[in-house]
Amino acid sequence: MAGSGTRDIKRKIRSVNSTMQITKAMELVSTAKLKRARKRMDITKPYFETIQKAVLEVLGSDQTIKTDYVTDKEIVKTLYIVITSDRGLCGGYNANVIKAALENVVDKENAQFLAVGRRGNEVLTRHDFMIADSFLYISEKPEHIHASQIAKIATDLYNKGEVDAIQLVYTRFASTISQVATRLQLLPIERPESIEEDELKEFIVYEPSPEEVLKYIIPKYIESTIYGGLIESAASEQAARRIAMESASDNAEEIIDELVLSYNQARQAAITQEISEIVGGAEALK
Amino acid sequence: MGNKFKLDVVTPDRSFYSGETDMAIMRTTEGDIGILYDHEPLVSPLRVGSLRIRQDDQTFKWAACSAGFVTVNDTVVTVVIDSAEWVDEIDMDRALEAKRRAEARIYEGIDKEVDVVRARAALERAINRIKLREVRK
Numbered sequence: 001m002a003g004s005g006t007r008d009i010k011r012k013i014r015s016v017n018s019t020m021q022i023t024k025a026m027e028l029v030s031t032a033k034l035k036r037a038r039k040r041m042d043i044t045k046p047y048f049e050t051i052q053k054a055v056l057e058v059l060g061s062d063q064t065i066k067t068d069y070v071t072d073k074e075i076v077k078t079l080y081i082v083i084t085s086d087r088g089l090c091g092g093y094n095a096n097v098i099k100a101a102l103e104n105v106v107d108k109e110n111a112q113f114l115a116v117g118r119r120g121n122e123v124l125t126r127h128d129f130m131i132a133d134s135f136l137y138i139s140e141k142p143e144h145i146h147a148s149q150i151a152k153i154a155t156d157l158y159n160k161g162e163v164d165a166i167q168l169v170y171t172r173f174a175s176t177i178s179q180v181a182t183r184l185q186l187l188p189i190e191r192p193e194s195i196e197e198d199e200l201k202e203f204i205v206y207e208p209s210p211e212e213v214l215k216y217i218i219p220k221y222i223e224s225t226i227y228g229g230l231i232e233s234a235a236s237e238q239a240a241r242r243i244a245m246e247s248a249s250d251n252a253e254e255i256i257d258e259l260v261l262s263y264n265q266a267r268q269a270a271i272t273q274e275i276s277e278i279v280g281g282a283e284a285l286k
Numbered sequence: 287m288g289n290k291f292k293l294d295v296v297t298p299d300r301s302f303y304s305g306e307t308d309m310a311i312m313r314t315t316e317g318d319i320g321i322l323y324d325h326e327p328l329v330s331p332l333r334v335g336s337l338r339i340r341q342d343d344q345t346f347k348w349a350a351c352s353a354g355f356v357t358v359n360d361t362v363v364t365v366v367i368d369s370a371e372w373v374d375e376i377d378m379d380r381a382l383e384a385k386r387r388a389e390a391r392i393y394e395g396i397d398k399e400v401d402v403v404r405a406r407a408a409l410e411r412a413i414n415r416i417k418l419r420e421v422r423k
Contacts, residue, residue: 047296050366054357058329144298144368204359207316207330216315216331217355220366227298 006270009263013256020252026089027245033140034176034238041173041235048228055221058206058214059191067211068159069218071188077110079132079154079163081186081226083170083233084120085139090237091244093171093179094119097233100181101169112163114154116230132157142234147227154226155219158187166222170229171236177243179236184229186222289323293339295349295365302349302370309340312356312365321356321363328358332367334410336418348373348422350415369411376419385412 059070080101084094098120105111108129115121115134124131133153138146157163166187172180206213288308295303311320313335332354338346354367388409392402 043300044298046294046301047298047366050294050296050357050364054329054355054364054366057357057359204327204329207314207319207328212315213329213331213355217329220355224298 005266006263009259009266013259013263016252016255016259020249020256023245023248023252027242027249030238030242030245034235034242037231037235037238038173041231044228044231048224051217051221051224055189055214055217058204058210058217059189067214067218069187069189069214070191073164073188075164077112077163078104078165078167079112079114079157080105081114081150081154081166081168081229082116082120082124083139083168083229084115084117085233085237086118086137087140088119089244090241093237093240093244094123096181097169097171098123100183101167104167104183112157114150116150139230139237140234142227142230144223144227147230148223150226151219151223154186155222164188168226168229170233171240173232173235173239176239179240184225186225189218189221291321291323291325292362293365294362295337295367295370297367297370299369302367303339307339307341310363310365311338311346312336312351314356321358325358325363327360329355331355332365334407334414336414337365337367337370348418350376350418352411352414371415373418373422376415378416378419381412381415381419384408385416388412 082097082101084097088094094117101113112130112132113124114132115124117139118136121131121134121136135146135150154166158166165185168184168186170182170184172182174180290306290308293303293305293307293310294301309320309322311318313319313333314330315333316330318335319330332351334352337349337351339349340346349370349372351365351370352368354365356366357364388405391405392409
């Protein structure tokens, strides 16, 4: 009988429906979180940009400055700071970041990782990569203190000569619908192109000395870049999750529509069959 | 009143000050410097201390700030610091608590190098806040 068929379909509809309720709720949650994350991003941007500009200005205006952080040494060992999320269900967000980090790794032996976020940590551990340190459960709400801890560990490794370069892999927040996994070299800093001759004549005073100033500013630069990366990744994570949940809800709706259609068809078929049975029975009695 | 210049003070969690003034005094690692209109280009680190911004009525507005740096160029003076608050925003209880905690940590953690360095910095910030709050009420 068709009755069991309709019951099955009905059960399926109910299950898809409850899934959709969850994805809908998660979509709303990440929309709210995204809004907050974006606000934070707007607040920290000026700070981040100011420091970046200052460092490039100092390095660009004086080509003679010598510091450990700007070297032409060959890069063999690299530390990757990989910023991922703690929780899943955010589409390709984590996979993209990890891919962006790994596509640059030539030799497993010479790559160290500093994992931010549980997802990245799990994947890297599973593939037996060397993990210098990991920071879990901060990626949704990064604070400045986390950035300075990460920066400290990374620069310590660099200063001890255990790594020759530090790369930051994070997700750039291009817009609410587009996030790009980006790799950025933190150390050594690439010397900016020499500024035009006549501009070079402008004399900048460094108090007490250019080297001293850079010694202070460069760690600050690294710290703030990491902080900027953390904040931007947090916003990207929410945006990615929102989109993933949105399409999941859409898919669920589509499935429900299809199921309702076949439910109605099955119901109609059952009714038709019943009628023809009754009619057939009545006809036989004549 | 002299010519005015543009001053921006930014911290990681907010844009602390953005406006025009004719004089600002801040504490660099080499000592206090005052910046007037048309100052020569300068870059210098700042230490924990105070920031004074002269207002239209010739009085100074005081702020407690922690380490950072200042850049001066033709158009704008930019102060980048880890944290800053106006004197009347300082939370005295919190500062006293931070001071007590830092002191305890220094006392306990003599053999742990890193901890002490950080605690000292925290203590310096707390004392700076308390002092400013008491003197510049």
